[in-house]
Amino acid sequence: MSKVRVRFAPSPTGGLHLGGVRTVLFNYLFAKKHGGDFIVRIEDTDQTRFVAGAEEYIFNCLQWCGLIPDESCQHGGSYGPYRQSERKAIYKQYADQLIKDGRAYYAFDTPEEIEAMRERLKTAGSHSLQYDHHIRQNMKNSLNLLPEETQRLLDTGTPYVIRIKVEPDEHIHLTDMIRGEISFDTNTVDDKVLLKADGMPTYHLAVVVDDHLMKITHAFRGEEWLPSAPIHVLLWKYLFGLDKMPQWAHLPLILKPDGNGKLSKRDGDRLGFPVYAMDWQDPITRDTTKGFKELGFLPEAFNNLLAVLGWNDGTEQEVFSMEELIDKFSMERVHKGGAKFDFEKAKWFNHEWIKKLPADNYAAIVADIFEAKGIEMDGLYLLKVIDLIKDRCTLLSDFYEQGIFFFKAPSTLDEAAVKPKWDEKKQLFFAELIKALELNTSWQHDDLENGFKELAAANQLKTGELMLPFRIMLVGGKFGPSVFNIATLIGKKETISRIKTGLNVFQN
Numbered sequence: 001m002s003k004v005r006v007r008f009a010p011s012p013t014g015g016l017h018l019g020g021v022r023t024v025l026f027n028y029l030f031a032k033k034h035g036g037d038f039i040v041r042i043e044d045t046d047q048t049r050f051v052a053g054a055e056e057y058i059f060n061c062l063q064w065c066g067l068i069p070d071e072s073c074q075h076g077g078s079y080g081p082y083r084q085s086e087r088k089a090i091y092k093q094y095a096d097q098l099i100k101d102g103r104a105y106y107a108f109d110t111p112e113e114i115e116a117m118r119e120r121l122k123t124a125g126s127h128s129l130q131y132d133h134h135i136r137q138n139m140k141n142s143l144n145l146l147p148e149e150t151q152r153l154l155d156t157g158t159p160y161v162i163r164i165k166v167e168p169d170e171h172i173h174l175t176d177m178i179r180g181e182i183s184f185d186t187n188t189v190d191d192k193v194l195l196k197a198d199g200m201p202t203y204h205l206a207v208v209v210d211d212h213l214m215k216i217t218h219a220f221r222g223e224e225w226l227p228s229a230p231i232h233v234l235l236w237k238y239l240f241g242l243d244k245m246p247q248w249a250h251l252p253l254i255l256k257p258d259g260n261g262k263l264s265k266r267d268g269d270r271l272g273f274p275v276y277a278m279d280w281q282d283p284i285t286r287d288t289t290k291g292f293k294e295l296g297f298l299p300e301a302f303n304n305l306l307a308v309l310g311w312n313d314g315t316e317q318e319v320f321s322m323e324e325l326i327d328k329f330s331m332e333r334v335h336k337g338g339a340k341f342d343f344e345k346a347k348w349f350n351h352e353w354i355k356k357l358p359a360d361n362y363a364a365i366v367a368d369i370f371e372a373k374g375i376e377m378d379g380l381y382l383l384k385v386i387d388l389i390k391d392r393c394t395l396l397s398d399f400y401e402q403g404i405f406f407f408k409a410p411s412t413l414d415e416a417a418v419k420p421k422w423d424e425k426k427q428l429f430f431a432e433l434i435k436a437l438e439l440n441t442s443w444q445h446d447d448l449e450n451g452f453k454e455l456a457a458a459n460q461l462k463t464g465e466l467m468l469p470f471r472i473m474l475v476g477g478k479f480g481p482s483v484f485n486i487a488t489l490i491g492k493k494e495t496i497s498r499i500k501t502g503l504n505v506f507q508n
Contacts, residue, residue, distance in 0.1 A: 004036025006218050008069075009043045009207065012054035015280030015289050016061045018341075019222060019254045019263070026251060027330040028067045029219050029307070036217070039209060040072035042083045044201040047202045052283050061277040065299050066322065079214040084206050091201035094209050094239055095162045095194050099142075103238045104194060106130075106142040109155055110483050113140065122124045130190035133168045162195040164204070164231060172230040176248040177331045184230040192231050204228060208235040211246055219246040220331070224262075226250050234255070249331050252310045252337040265289060273343040296347075296395030298362060301353040303391050305346045310339040351394045359386035366399045374399065374493055375407050375412075388481045402479070404492060409498055410476025413505050417478055418469045422506045429459050429466060429474075430503055434496055441490055449484045473502030 006027040010020060031038040040062070044050055059074055071077025081087055098104035109117075117139065118129045128134070141163070142150040153160070170186040194205040201209070211219060229248070236245040237327055253262045257271065269289075270273035280289035304320055313320075313328040320328070354362075363382055370377060389402045436451055452470075456463045471483045474495065480486060487495045494506050 004030045004034040007039040009041045011043050013049045017278035032326045037070040040069040107163050108140045108160045122149045132190040157195040163191040189230050220249045223250040246436040253341045255338040259340045296397035298353045305349040310335045339465045347394050359383045405475045414477045445484045445488045
């Protein structure tokens with residue numbers, strides 16, 4: 001068996017949709033499970049849609065996800081170039097071969113002539129407006145023109161495209177690793193353009209030629225490409241033989257939360273969640289579309305949530321490490337139906353991974369969040385803070401709100417939660433607590449807790465009635481981990497200072 005070689009072939013036209021990253025992930029998992037290679041090939045043959053910066057953005061997204069290609073225009077390899085725009089000369093010879101073999105033809109129709117043809121068909125009530133075996137006999141192409149006229153048009157530089165010649169009344173068969181046997185009627189397939197007037201190939205020709213030359217063994221892509229599959233099967237048959245064709249799998253769509261249609265950027269904008277892996281700034285409008293990374297997602301969580309959108313391992317397990325995914329993944333367990341995207345579930349995965357990972361895995365990101373707000377910190381101290389509050393954080397951005405009080409005293413206190421039940425006895429208790437804390441020499445969690453409870457009992461007060469005011473003095477509100485853990489970490493001087501501030505606020 002040949003070494004497994006898979007590829008992801010994005011067009012550099014904008015942000016990387018989470019559906020695209022899932023395609024990368026499934027390719028990557030399959031390759032690594034089978035000891036194969038994962039290739040990234042940039043499909044930039046449509047120069048009208050090329051967006052500056054998009055290629056670099058794609059690789060930055062893959063870097064963040066940890067889905068590193070074995071071969072690409074950035075990583076090198078033996079089958080380059082890995083940008084289709086740099087392979088332009090390669091495709092022409094294959095298009096010419098198809099013409100020589102009678103499998104393709106020159107078409108000299110102008111865009112205006114094609115549009116006029118479609119208007120005539122529409123007026124006549126035709127159910128099909130495509131350039132196919134019905135229409136081509138009435139159009140300006142080398143199937144209808146005399147050979148001398150065709151050659152004259154070529155010699156005089158008349159613009160042309162090369163189209164595949166799809167024979168009618170045939171059935172094209174494809175075995176899909178997810179969907180099984182699929183059959184296409186060629187009467188519904190049009191004569192797709194293979195080589196454009198600018199000499200660049202269309203996706204159809206380029207993907208087949210490149211997959212052959214790069215020795216791709218398995219081609220996994222979204223199900224939206226299924227209508228193009230018959231053209232690709234024909235090209236494999238005509239150029240290289242069906243025995244050389246990769247195994248195919250067409251992945252299910254990621255659907256809107258309500259299940260009605262493919263998830264789009266507009267859905268994310270409308271419902272308030274990202275659909276791109278990372279922030280993407282349009283180079284023309286300068287508008288920024290938010291990404292999962294900047295929102296505060298861990299790459300481990302992002303990969304995990306994408307893996308189970310349309311796949312499971314047959315068990316109830318939901319949280320998977322990359323090593324587990326590689327071990328358990330199989331294309332046969334990918335679902336045929338689309339998978340509804342649930343942002344609340346996505347956040348649940350992130351929460352689970354924040355809890356699961358050691359603090360130092362993401363402490364640098366949390367430090368950046370604090371420093372962006374003017375808070376500088378000691379790294380070891382931050383690790384202790386993270387370990388205390390990680391169970392309370394769903395997004396990495398939550399660490400600031402959940403942990404800012406570890407770095408500076410709260411600017412306001414929730415007086416409304418304390419004052420209705422504040423009295424002289426509590427005022428005296430905390431005054432005594434300050435004195436007891438000043439004498440404390442160990443400053444350990446258990447000593448602080450035991451001393452607090454003993455002092456409460458001596459003042460004939462219930463510990464529970466004192467914990468809330470103590471928390472609000474230290475934190476500012478009704479949240480946070482154990483108050484004695486907080487006191488232990490912020491230290492004696494800061495703890496006493498915050499209690500004194502609280503006494504001044506509550507007694508007024």
